[in-house]
Amino acid sequence: MKVIEINELHKIYNESEVKVHAVNGITLDFDEGEFAAIVGPSGSGKTTLLNMIGGLDSPTSGNVIVAGSEMSALRGSELTDFRLHNIGFVFQAYNLIPVLTARENTEFVMRLQNKPAKECKSRAEEMLNAVGLGNRMESRPSKMSGGQQQRVAVARALASKPQFVLADEPTANLDSKSTETLLEIMEKLNREENITFIFSTHDARVVKKARRVITIEDGKVVSDERK
Amino acid sequence: MVELIKLAWRNIWRNKRRSLITIASIFFAVFFAVVMRSIQLGSYGHMIKQSIENFSGYLQIQNPEYFDEQSLDNSLEYTPELIETLNKLEDVKIAVPRIEGFVLASSGHQSKGVIVTGIDTQKEKHASNPENNLVRYILTPKIVKEITTEFAFDKKTEELLWLNQNTAYTNIERIGLDLDMNAKEFSKYEQPFKDKAYAPGQYLTANDSGALVSSKLANFLNIQVGDTIIMIGSGYHGSSAAGLFPVRGIIKVLSPELDNKLIYITLSRAQQFFDMHGRITSIAINIDNTDQMLSVQNNIQHTIDNEKYTVKNWEQINPVLKQQIESDDKSGQMFVGILYFIVFFGILGTVMMMIAERKREFGVLVAIGMRKRKLSAIVIVEMLFIGIVGTLSGLLAAVPLVIAFNLHPVRFTGETGKTYEEMGFDPIMPTAPIDHYFTWQAVIILIMVLLACYIPLWRIRKMKIMNSLRG
Numbered sequence: 001m002k003v004i005e006i007n008e009l010h011k012i013y014n015e016s017e018v019k020v021h022a023v024n025g026i027t028l029d030f031d032e033g034e035f036a037a038i039v040g041p042s043g044s045g046k047t048t049l050l051n052m053i054g055g056l057d058s059p060t061s062g063n064v065i066v067a068g069s070e071m072s073a074l075r076g077s078e079l080t081d082f083r084l085h086n087i088g089f090v091f092q093a094y095n096l097i098p099v100l101t102a103r104e105n106t107e108f109v110m111r112l113q114n115k116p117a118k119e120c121k122s123r124a125e126e127m128l129n130a131v132g133l134g135n136r137m138e139s140r141p142s143k144m145s146g147g148q149q150q151r152v153a154v155a156r157a158l159a160s161k162p163q164f165v166l167a168d169e170p171t172a173n174l175d176s177k178s179t180e181t182l183l184e185i186m187e188k189l190n191r192e193e194n195i196t197f198i199f200s201t202h203d204a205r206v207v208k209k210a211r212r213v214i215t216i217e218d219g220k221v222v223s224d225e226r227k
Numbered sequence: 228m229v230e231l232i233k234l235a236w237r238n239i240w241r242n243k244r245r246s247l248i249t250i251a252s253i254f255f256a257v258f259f260a261v262v263m264r265s266i267q268l269g270s271y272g273h274m275i276k277q278s279i280e281n282f283s284g285y286l287q288i289q290n291p292e293y294f295d296e297q298s299l300d301n302s303l304e305y306t307p308e309l310i311e312t313l314n315k316l317e318d319v320k321i322a323v324p325r326i327e328g329f330v331l332a333s334s335g336h337q338s339k340g341v342i343v344t345g346i347d348t349q350k351e352k353h354a355s356n357p358e359n360n361l362v363r364y365i366l367t368p369k370i371v372k373e374i375t376t377e378f379a380f381d382k383k384t385e386e387l388l389w390l391n392q393n394t395a396y397t398n399i400e401r402i403g404l405d406l407d408m409n410a411k412e413f414s415k416y417e418q419p420f421k422d423k424a425y426a427p428g429q430y431l432t433a434n435d436s437g438a439l440v441s442s443k444l445a446n447f448l449n450i451q452v453g454d455t456i457i458m459i460g461s462g463y464h465g466s467s468a469a470g471l472f473p474v475r476g477i478i479k480v481l482s483p484e485l486d487n488k489l490i491y492i493t494l495s496r497a498q499q500f501f502d503m504h505g506r507i508t509s510i511a512i513n514i515d516n517t518d519q520m521l522s523v524q525n526n527i528q529h530t531i532d533n534e535k536y537t538v539k540n541w542e543q544i545n546p547v548l549k550q551q552i553e554s555d556d557k558s559g560q561m562f563v564g565i566l567y568f569i570v571f572f573g574i575l576g577t578v579m580m581m582i583a584e585r586k587r588e589f590g591v592l593v594a595i596g597m598r599k600r601k602l603s604a605i606v607i608v609e610m611l612f613i614g615i616v617g618t619l620s621g622l623l624a625a626v627p628l629v630i631a632f633n634l635h636p637v638r639f640t641g642e643t644g645k646t647y648e649e650m651g652f653d654p655i656m657p658t659a660p661i662d663h664y665f666t667w668q669a670v671i672i673l674i675m676v677l678l679a680c681y682i683p684l685w686r687i688r689k690m691k692i693m694n695s696l697r698g
Contacts, residue, residue: 056594056692077598084596091696095591099237111230112596156595 004030009062022048024219033194037210045219046200088157090167094149096141103137109160127155147178235608249577253617256570261625268659277481279541284511291537302506320513321353326497330460334448345497358430362395362477395442428452428476437475441489463503574679590695614676632658
């Protein structure tokens with residue numbers, strides 16, 4: 001079942017000066033439960049595509065339909081709420097909230113969804129145990145390594161059981177061991193909870209684990225392989 | 228909501244130094260503003276007390292024509308029943324009959340224009356209470372010379388003694404204060420001062436034909452208790468008023484200006500002197516709650532016969548004092564305004580720094596699903612926390628100081644005190660009791676905080692997530 005449809009998507013930066021086609025007419029779709037990697041060299045448009053799928057950026061033309069909703073048609077708080085209830089984000093730079101502990105960061109999205117405190121707490125603990133941080137629940141991000149922070153970011157993205165997880169270069173700052181652990185966690189959650197994962201990456205280790213690899217160059221899809 | 232407050236609270240302390248500096252700037256602004264306003268309002272209160280409560284009264288009932296032309300011809304019929312009725316009214320502390328006339332007072336070669344006030348000696352004890360202000364000690368030049376010869380004072384004390392020559396005192400302790408001595412230091416000189424500087428004098432009896440003379444006037448006329456003054460003036464309907472008045476006592480009037488020109492005589496003697504039997508010029512009224520002055524005035528106006536009487540408040544009777552207070556109040560408010568203006572930019576700086584360093588974090592929060600409205604609420608709560616902590620600590624620090632100087636006002640002595648008196652002010656600096664002006668400081672700071680929040684709120688509203696995530 002198609003859950004994401006991308007139609008003739010264009011994103012042009014510096015429209016008034018030298019035009020840069022970050023995304024140049026991409027048409028794609030994703031099925032529920034996919035574990036896909038978007039790969040390509042730096043500046044190929046991977047992150048821009050991912051951001052437009054997540055509604056963080058708006059296309060110059062074309063459209064993105066996620067779970068039946070056209071992202072560019074959603075405005076302000078509608079779009080924010082859509083992201084809150086449907087999409088989990090994992091950023092390259094972790095982007096945890098520095099004043100909250102690992103558990104509070106993990107609970108955060110659920111608390112925004114107004115879920116009961118008790119449920120948030122138990123789910124956060126479950127997720128942190130799943131990512132191997134059961135012993136660091138009350139640590140703040142500044143007291144954790146990059147790998148640990150990224151695992152908290154994954155736990156945060158998954159705790160609210162979103163339909164999709166969009167991960168932008170999630171392993172870029174991690175060592176091999178952390179990368180391996182993280183990928184295993186995400187693969188397991190994809191399998192067990194049928195969450196759709198889309199990564200933007202140029203990490204061969206991620207590509208190896210992905211069941212679908214979409215290659216982008218100069219804003220265009222040059223290959224789309226399913227394993 | 229609890230999450231929001233928790234997040235805001237922790238955000239404040241992520242940059243402790245900056246938050247503490249902002250809190251400190253608010254603390255000092257509130258502290259200085261409160262203390263300064265308290266001193267100002269306390270001074271106004273004292274000025275009103277010395278000129279109004281202790282003399283004219285907060286309200287006066289007059290003949291409707293007396294206000295425009297303060298002539299004895301525009302006096303009113305003295306009806307004790309009306310005074311009884313007024314005294315039974317709620318909020319009226321005391322209502323007393325008065326006759327106020329302007330005459331020439333003379334003794335020896337000296338003469339001066341004075342205010343003669345006829346009073347009901349018993350009732351007046353509950354109003355201006357001249358008995359309480361009877362002078363008990365006077366430092367005449369002769370006494371100062373004797374005392375400085377007898378005791379080897381240091382140079383400064385001796386100078387102060389000569390500076391205070393001819394000063395009248397209602398109690399012995401005030402002499403010590405004027406000589407910049409504490410109670411212990413002054414105790415060894417207290418008895419000699421009591422013996423040498425004692426000034427006899429007594430309050431007026433009901434049918435007394437004598438007078439109480441204000442201390443500076445007595446000094447000017449060079450009179451003492453037992454001397455006689457001559458008063459000449461114009462009486463009711465052009466009659467001639469002239470009489471001899473033995474001086475029964477010298478009184479220290481709190482208002483230095485009035486202390487130069489006030490003479491009290493009994494009401495019956497004043498009626499006889501001005502040839503206005505059965506008449507008075509006004510009924511002076513003091514009230515319990517001065518904040519309710521206008522409503523009490525209104526209430527009295529409805530109680531009395533408006534054909535025969537009118538009620539005026541002290542601001543109408545003494546517009547000069549009112550304007551003096553108002554203009555001083557404006558300059559004080561302007562100073563506080565400048566103080567807060569500077570603090571406002573301190574708060575604004577904190578807010579700007581806060582949003583600059585958290586731009587990326589704001590982007591993340593909105594990206595993962597926090598509505599911009601909620602993010603704005605967090606920023607407001609953070610700034611309100613800083614504002615409230617700074618304001619409350621400033622107010623709490625000011626409380627002991629305000630209470631202490633309200634109960635024990637600073638008294639200027641020596642040259643400063645004399646300068647104050649020469650300018651017509653009582654040389655003390657009391658603070659006003661804790662009142663609405665405390666609340667106003669908190670309100671002003673909260674308004675400033677909310678104004679300073681406008682910029683971050685506007686930026687959050689216009690924020691593009693991608694720009695913020697790029698930092």
